[in-house]
Amino acid sequence: MRQNLYLLFAILAIALLGFVYFNYTFSWLSKGLHDMLEFTPSVENKPEVNTDLRFPEGIKYNQPDVSNSRSDVTTLTPWLAPIVWEGTFDLSVIDSIYLQKNITVATTVFALGKYVRFLKEFLESAEQHFMVGYRVHYYLFTDRPDEVPMVTLRPGRQLTKIKTPSSSRWQEITLRRMEMIEKLIEERLVIEADYIFSLDVDTKFYCHWGAETLSDIVAVLHPGYFGTPRTAFPYERRPKSVAFIPPEEGDYYYGGAVIGGRIGNVHKLTKACRVQLDVDRANKIEAVWQEESHLNKYFLYNKPSKVLSPEYLWQDFKQKTSNMKVIRFSQVIKNYAEVRPNP
Numbered sequence: 001m002r003q004n005l006y007l008l009f010a011i012l013a014i015a016l017l018g019f020v021y022f023n024y025t026f027s028w029l030s031k032g033l034h035d036m037l038e039f040t041p042s043v044e045n046k047p048e049v050n051t052d053l054r055f056p057e058g059i060k061y062n063q064p065d066v067s068n069s070r071s072d073v074t075t076l077t078p079w080l081a082p083i084v085w086e087g088t089f090d091l092s093v094i095d096s097i098y099l100q101k102n103i104t105v106a107t108t109v110f111a112l113g114k115y116v117r118f119l120k121e122f123l124e125s126a127e128q129h130f131m132v133g134y135r136v137h138y139y140l141f142t143d144r145p146d147e148v149p150m151v152t153l154r155p156g157r158q159l160t161k162i163k164t165p166s167s168s169r170w171q172e173i174t175l176r177r178m179e180m181i182e183k184l185i186e187e188r189l190v191i192e193a194d195y196i197f198s199l200d201v202d203t204k205f206y207c208h209w210g211a212e213t214l215s216d217i218v219a220v221l222h223p224g225y226f227g228t229p230r231t232a233f234p235y236e237r238r239p240k241s242v243a244f245i246p247p248e249e250g251d252y253y254y255g256g257a258v259i260g261g262r263i264g265n266v267h268k269l270t271k272a273c274r275v276q277l278d279v280d281r282a283n284k285i286e287a288v289w290q291e292e293s294h295l296n297k298y299f300l301y302n303k304p305s306k307v308l309s310p311e312y313l314w315q316d317f318k319q320k321t322s323n324m325k326v327i328r329f330s331q332v333i334k335n336y337a338e339v340r341p342n343p
């Protein structure tokens, strides 16, 4: 009798322990599941790419110079951001640092209306020269998905088409790029990429463009205004527009054809420009160079951490100047009246 009682106690104790354990494990499991479901990556909590400049041991490369490698051009801004020119970087050092990071570079391209015709050369030349060796994901905004040419991409590279409404005004197309990039970052790039470049499509790569261009937030010097006095920059000069810059301010004139950087930084930029564009729209004013004017305003008060020389944005019709050792990326010649939907 007494033995039976002991047995009953033992069974009860085991059952109790089992119950407690099961409950604990279950709540732990369900908490994990709950956390997983709750964790929607956003721009705020995006796990950032490691920005340490880690360098593998045992790599042989040239000793750095102690004098400036380029005496004909400025290679630093007054806030000490590098201006990237041929001869200022050692690609083998750059790649030793960045290849091991296993990064993905999102590249946004807009090709609406007749601008789809620029895609073939753009993509084919990008596959030859742009971020070769790195994972690249093109996000192509277009209203003519059926006219997108088939271009063979290197391994590890992909292209996603994003159906985009047409527009009857070219200004509207360039203006809307900011908000579309802002949304794309929020909806996809927080998960899918580490860096982003936004590039004009009426362009072609002629030479290497690689990881030397990566940084927090990257601007490009417009080839038409390198060396121009700031008073002659085509900034927005009407105070009614938020993009207004007074004549005594300004560092450089940046091109709207290239914007780059880490996802979070470019999100900040596109959001700020979109908000400014909305204010202008409400006040019924359109800046003289659309989003490029707002971009210049943004970069005046939020300085870029790296600046690309005109090697990274040339124009095919321009004669090569002596300080241009290479042309990497250039605007092709286009017949504005023929390709744009309106004058």
Ligand SMILES: CC(=O)N[C@H]1[C@@H](OP(=O)(O)OP(=O)(O)OC[C@H]2O[C@@H](n3ccc(=O)[nH]c3=O)[C@H](O)[C@@H]2O)O[C@H](CO)[C@H](O)[C@@H]1O
Residues within 6 Å of the ligand: 109, 110, 111, 112, 113, 114, 115, 170, 173, 174, 199, 200, 201, 202, 222, 254, 255, 256, 257, 258, 289, 290, 291, 292, 313, 331, 339, 340, 341
């Ligand atoms: C070299 C440079 O910095 N260029 C800038 C300049 O003129 P651009 O003459 O370079 O402007 P653009 O006609 O190339 O338009 C900019 C981009 O918008 C897209 N697009 C435009 C029209 C159209 O019908 N379909 C279409 O897809 C396309 O991706 C094109 O590359 O000023 C524009 C703003 O006004 C942009 O800031 C451009 O980046």
Ligand SMILES: [Mn+2]
Residues within 6 Å of the ligand: 200, 201, 202, 257, 331
């Ligand atoms: Mn262009």
